Amino acid sequence: MSTVNVSHQVLYSLKNVKKHYPIKGGIFKTVKNHVKAVDGISLDIYKGETLGVVGESGCGKSTLGRTILGLESATEGEMVFKGENISTKSQRQLKPFKREMQMIFQDPYASLNPKQQIGQAIEEALIIHTDLSSAERREKVVQLLKEVGLKEEHYERYPHEFSGGQRQRIGIARAIAINPSFIVCDEPVSALDVSVQAQVIMLLEDLQKKHGLTYLFVSHDLGVVRHLCDRVLVMYLGQMVELAPVERLYENPLHPYTEALISAIPRPVVGQRRERIRLKGDLPSPADPPAGCAFHTRCPLATELCRAERPEWREVEEGHFAACHYR
Amino acid sequence: MEKTILEVEDLVTTFKTAGGEVSAVRGISFSLKKGETLCIVGESGCGKSITALSIMGLLAANAKSRGNVHFNGKNLLELKQDEMRKIRGNDISMIFQEPMTALNPTFTIGFQLCEPLLIHRNLSKKAARQKGIDLLKQVGIPMPEKRMKQYPHELSGGMRQRVMIAIALACSPKLLIADEPTTALDVTIQAQILDLLNDLKEEFETSVIMITHDMGVVAEVADRVIVMYAGEVIEEGSVEELFNDPQHPYTRGLLASVPNVDDPEFKLNPIPGTLPNLNEEIRGCRFHPRCPFAMEKCVQASPVQTNRKQNHSVRCWLQEAEADEYSKCQPSSAV
Numbered sequence: 001m002s003t004v005n006v007s008h009q010v011l012y013s014l015k016n017v018k019k020h021y022p023i024k025g026g027i028f029k030t031v032k033n034h035v036k037a038v039d040g041i042s043l044d045i046y047k048g049e050t051l052g053v054v055g056e057s058g059c060g061k062s063t064l065g066r067t068i069l070g071l072e073s074a075t076e077g078e079m080v081f082k083g084e085n086i087s088t089k090s091q092r093q094l095k096p097f098k099r100e101m102q103m104i105f106q107d108p109y110a111s112l113n114p115k116q117q118i119g120q121a122i123e124e125a126l127i128i129h130t131d132l133s134s135a136e137r138r139e140k141v142v143q144l145l146k147e148v149g150l151k152e153e154h155y156e157r158y159p160h161e162f163s164g165g166q167r168q169r170i171g172i173a174r175a176i177a178i179n180p181s182f183i184v185c186d187e188p189v190s191a192l193d194v195s196v197q198a199q200v201i202m203l204l205e206d207l208q209k210k211h212g213l214t215y216l217f218v219s220h221d222l223g224v225v226r227h228l229c230d231r232v233l234v235m236y237l238g239q240m241v242e243l244a245p246v247e248r249l250y251e252n253p254l255h256p257y258t259e260a261l262i263s264a265i266p267r268p269v270v271g272q273r274r275e276r277i278r279l280k281g282d283l284p285s286p287a288d289p290p291a292g293c294a295f296h297t298r299c300p301l302a303t304e305l306c307r308a309e310r311p312e313w314r315e316v317e318e319g320h321f322a323a324c325h326y327r
Numbered sequence: 328m329e330k331t332i333l334e335v336e337d338l339v340t341t342f343k344t345a346g347g348e349v350s351a352v353r354g355i356s357f358s359l360k361k362g363e364t365l366c367i368v369g370e371s372g373c374g375k376s377i378t379a380l381s382i383m384g385l386l387a388a389n390a391k392s393r394g395n396v397h398f399n400g401k402n403l404l405e406l407k408q409d410e411m412r413k414i415r416g417n418d419i420s421m422i423f424q425e426p427m428t429a430l431n432p433t434f435t436i437g438f439q440l441c442e443p444l445l446i447h448r449n450l451s452k453k454a455a456r457q458k459g460i461d462l463l464k465q466v467g468i469p470m471p472e473k474r475m476k477q478y479p480h481e482l483s484g485g486m487r488q489r490v491m492i493a494i495a496l497a498c499s500p501k502l503l504i505a506d507e508p509t510t511a512l513d514v515t516i517q518a519q520i521l522d523l524l525n526d527l528k529e530e531f532e533t534s535v536i537m538i539t540h541d542m543g544v545v546a547e548v549a550d551r552v553i554v555m556y557a558g559e560v561i562e563e564g565s566v567e568e569l570f571n572d573p574q575h576p577y578t579r580g581l582l583a584s585v586p587n588v589d590d591p592e593f594k595l596n597p598i599p600g601t602l603p604n605l606n607e608e609i610r611g612c613r614f615h616p617r618c619p620f621a622m623e624k625c626v627q628a629s630p631v632q633t634n635r636k637q638n639h640s641v642r643c644w645l646q647e648a649e650a651d652e653y654s655k656c657q658p659s660s661a662v
Contacts, residue, residue, distance in 0.1 A: 283483070
């Protein structure tokens with residue numbers, strides 16, 4: 001963990017950010033309903049930290065990452081990056097901010113153009129955001145390749161010549177090419193084999209130390225999140241369920257959903273029978289979330305109150321937030 | 328747990344490709360007892376899925392298997408297509424990784440679930456439907472009558488995987504092969520499916536071959552474990568032996584590559600490099616280019632299998648080196 005670099009300087013502040021997608025139907029394609037992918041997220045991301053975002057597939061964690069970067073326009077809410085409200089800015093005005101924010105994608109097979117040499121793929125960001133000459137750019141790309149553990153001779157090669165782990169390294173080189181301060185990592189290791197996964201995690205840790213990067217680390221792998229993150233946000237159906245420093249979330253989870261998630265992970269230890277909290281059923285549809293607390297349909301503690309009233313988001317202990325009536 | 332139901336001897340599977348013949352599985356042997364769960368662990372491309380498909384006889388047309396796969400007194404590799412068809416889905420069935428691609432999107436759940444019952448059990452349509460509804464209940468699907476009429480796209484991922492399991496169990500197979508059955512699912516759903524498989528296994532005394540790369544899943548379900556690397560079995564043992572006393576550097580590396588959720592101080596220690604290509608010829612031990620302990624001998628000759636204990640064998644020259652060292656420490660007077 002990189003607790004050393006974490007300051008309490010807010011880098012990015014979100015206030016009630018929402019992203020709703022309309023569902024259209026009928027002959028006139030009128031809006032029937034909305035898929036509430038991200039539904040009211042408010043939090044501060046501190047400079048130099050790694051904030052993990054976890055939850056089941058469909059909980060809106062990837063959409064949150066994309067919305068924060070401006071890849072999706074937020075339906076509602078305020079996003080303040082380095083003291084400036086960027087949610088009201090036009091695409092043109094956003095350009096200097098986009099230089100500061102980059103993304104590492106999940107699937108290294110889909111995120112690279114198969115017809116483009118990887119040197120050029122990495123160079124692209126430098127062409128757009130800097131006025132380096134082509135020789136300087138080449139030098140910079142070679143330096144980036146070395147930094148992520150590749151070689152100079154890889155410059156002219158095409159994506160199909162690389163393994164999954166190497167492609168993810170290329171993706172990382174692209175993301176750090178223009179010295180961003182904030183990187184959204186959208187499941188960067190989940191498509192990789194375990195031995196390669198560990199290599200990429202260590203690379204991400206090294207780069208963070210070296211460049212003082214801030215990560216938003218979207219993942220469903222709670223083991224990786226514990227290893228890498230300083231704080232963790234748990235999401236359920238687009239809503240915030242719990243936010244806490246990593247130690248406290250794993251040692252003392254407050255929300256029953258977090259508890260169930262942590263207890264469901266299969267441990268690589270033999271002969272230790274743990275009691276698992278079994279959640280019934282599947283994730284409800286985000287187009288039609290249950291009334292009251294969104295989790296009440298699967299919660300072992302649910303009561304009448306949970307069905308009627310949405311629990312308030314409150315700070316239970318210092319720095320440890322949860323939304324549950326009973327915790 | 329005494330009767331051996333499956334015996335694989337020296338299985339070799341090769342593919343004819345434009346670039347020449349490629350071996351995906353290079354002479355592996357193992358056996359499986361009644362009611363036992365065997366996990367095959369390894370990274371993608373190590374040949375674990377091809378091993379399963381070879382047993383099932385579901386390989387592509389350009390593939391060829393050699394060796395022996397004894398099941399119920401028959402060598403499955405020598406059977407004709409129609410004889411194999413009688414076994415597949417009846418005595419041996421398989422659960423695939425991606426339930427969406429394994430189910431046919433154009434047929435209802437009910438049709439696909441009743442199909443093996445109509446073919447293998449000669450049930451009437453009505454009886455098959457009833458049995459189908461029972462099966463869906465057994466795998467924990469609510470409102471089974473309604474689900475029978477639905478199509479795969481109407482179900483969630485976890486639900487589809489339950490349907491796959493129901494289809495696989497329809498004819499009460501003696502052997503169930505599960506190829507990464509929970510990899511595509513969320514942890515909460517994964518826990519449900521693993522519990523379900525365990526319950527069903529106990530109820531029907533089915534033998535299970537589970538293919539996975541998740542060491543956590545292995546620890547949870549396995550009785551015995553095979554670790555594969557680049558088409559070869561490099562370590563085999565009971566699940567306790569393998570987790571508490573791993574011997575091969577690759578097995579140790581695998582265990583050190585997964586961050587431990589319960590241990591905040593856990594230090595990652597990844598295996599350097601990447602898996603070799605199938606057509607890459609490596610002299611000696613196939614793991615030596617990535618092995619931190621590689622010696623002169625590892626480059627020259629392929630290691631032999633060493634039996635450490637009755638239920639633990641390893642293919643690594645280090646075992647021999649250790650034994651040598653041990654005998655050196657103990658002068659001959661001790662013998």
